[in-house]
Amino acid sequence: MIAIHTLTSALHDEAAVAAVTREFLDSLNVDFVLKGAGYEDYGSADLDLIYVRTGGTEGVFKPLLPKLLAATRQPVYLLTSGKSNSLAASMEILSYLRQQGIKGEILHGSPRYIAARIRTLEQIEKARKQLQGLRLGVVGKPSDWLISSGVDYAKVRDFSGIELVDIPMEELLSVIGKYPEDETAARIACGQPLFDAAQKVKDAAPGAHRIYLALRDLVGTYRLGGLTLRCFDLLGTVKNTGCLALARLNAEGIVATCEGDIPAMLSMVIGRALTGVSGFQANPSRIDPETGEVLFAHCTIPLDMVTRYAFDTHFESGIGMGIRGHMQEGPVTVFKVSGDFSRHFAEEGTLLRNQSQPDLCRTQVVLRLPQTDYFLKNPIGNHHIILPGHVKALLDALLA
DSSP: OEEEEEEOOTTSOHHHHHHHHHHHHHHHOOOOEEEETOOTTTTOSSEEEEEEOSSSOHHHHGGGHHHHHHHOSSOEEEEOOSGGGHHHHHHHHHHHHHHTTOOEEEEOSOHHHHHHHHHHHHHHHHHHHHHTTOEEEEESOOOTTOTTOOOOHHHHHHHHOOEEEEEOHHHHHHHHTTSOOOHHHHHHHTSSOSTTSOHHHHHHHHHHHHHHHHHHHHHHHHTOSEEEEOTTHHHHHTSOOSHHHHHHHHHTTOEEEETTOHHHHHHHHHHHHHHSSOOEEEEEEEEETTTTEEEEEESOOOGGGOSEEEEEOOTTTSOSOEEEEEOOOEEEEEEEEOTTSSOEEEEEEEEEEEEOOTTSOSEEEEEEOSOOHHHHHSOSOSOEEEEESOOHHHHHHHHO
């Protein structure tokens, strides 16, 4: 829902201003609720706009600001038709906001432009609200090799409203131990027959299913919207991998990433909040700076973002269950946010082809990107999230 609140100078005739208001808002052709001068429920809608109807409203706005800031984390969006000196007043208000370090924007232009911008902002603010209060689990701490992927939990909470919850690996292992290795249940749960997999992969299915069930238990126990798993520890303890579990959890809407990579998890959560779809966590394996082709690979991929898939072993260890998935060719966006939200990378490209080479992680996709300097000169860690479609503008706007 879009809520429109108003600012009006007492010097202007209300009847005349009301007529202009109706004409202007009707021209936008967007669904909204007109709240008028009341701000009691400001921040409760998906998107709140302040329609500056006239000039001389700066003094009306200033005492309202503390209430607005207490109600929501969204920027202050000022809507103006440009009539009755409303644009000038909006510019003065926005300048004041900037002096206070507060984000804001003036929505002004043709009705078509304003309407398109409102729809975009509604999508962004819906995503921002989804992140508020979201609990994400860190199961077993980040893997030792993620030396640049540290995260300040307090900064994550302050910027996004997300709460990170540490869960010891020992707790996961204890929960796994409660489930028997039921081969029949595992075959059904995997979503397709296992006849296309090698015998060692078939034998790994019950254990992979136990990991999935245990992680689902932790999601319920800790009220999680997602998690990241120090998955390589499972190789030595339960002789299996988390690849299948993470693939299934993501397909069910529970964001799940590998290797305890918290920035990758945050990136995937942001991508899902904005687009409503899963993302593929992968690392660049080969880059051709001359053609812009980048090969990304990983041993798990959400089952809801592949056109087909097969089971294989985990690449590095040769055990457990990995996923060899095929993604839809076409437009994609590569995305990564840093652990302190100080910077991010978003680049639109094209998925050219899927491939299946034996010397790489099992899911392999080749993308063409307009530039590859970022990966070779200033990357944000190794893992990145590949999202279907071109959504760079949405990601940039949310993280601005």
